[in-house]
Amino acid sequence: QVQLVESGGGLVQPGGSLTLSCASSGSTFYYMNWVRQSPGKGLEWVSGIGSDGSGTDYADSVKGRFTVSRDNAKNTVFLHLNSLKSEDTALYYCAAATTFDYWGQGTQVTVSS
Numbered sequence: 001q002v003q004l005v006e007s008g009g010g011l012v013q014p015g016g017s018l019t020l021s022c023a024s025s026g027s028t029f030y031y032m033n034w035v036r037q038s039p040g041k042g043l044e045w046v047s048g049i050g051s052d053g054s055g056t057d058y059a060d061s062v063k064g065r066f067t068v069s070r071d072n073a074k075n076t077v078f079l080h081l082n083s084l085k086s087e088d089t090a091l092y093y094c095a096a097a098t099t100f101d102y103w104g105q106g107t108q109v110t111v112s113s
Contacts, residue, residue: 020078023075036093049068
């Protein structure tokens, strides 16, 4: 069983930055995903990172602005959000495995002036 806990969300102005964290208990050898859900919209996959951190993937909507990383010694995955836009406002989840087997409770990011 894997438990995931996200943190780091908050209110930020357009153009600002945040770093989200996803702390994992249990096995760290999963591909890890970040997924978001904007108000009134469905889930959107944002980014993923391989189990050893050697491979990263991004949705076109965030490519060049967000960076995913992980520290397996600390069982933590990070999502660095830069150049934030109002359309990035969402509840951000981390999810473990390519089949999204385990999910955290989410952390809210609100981009507003």
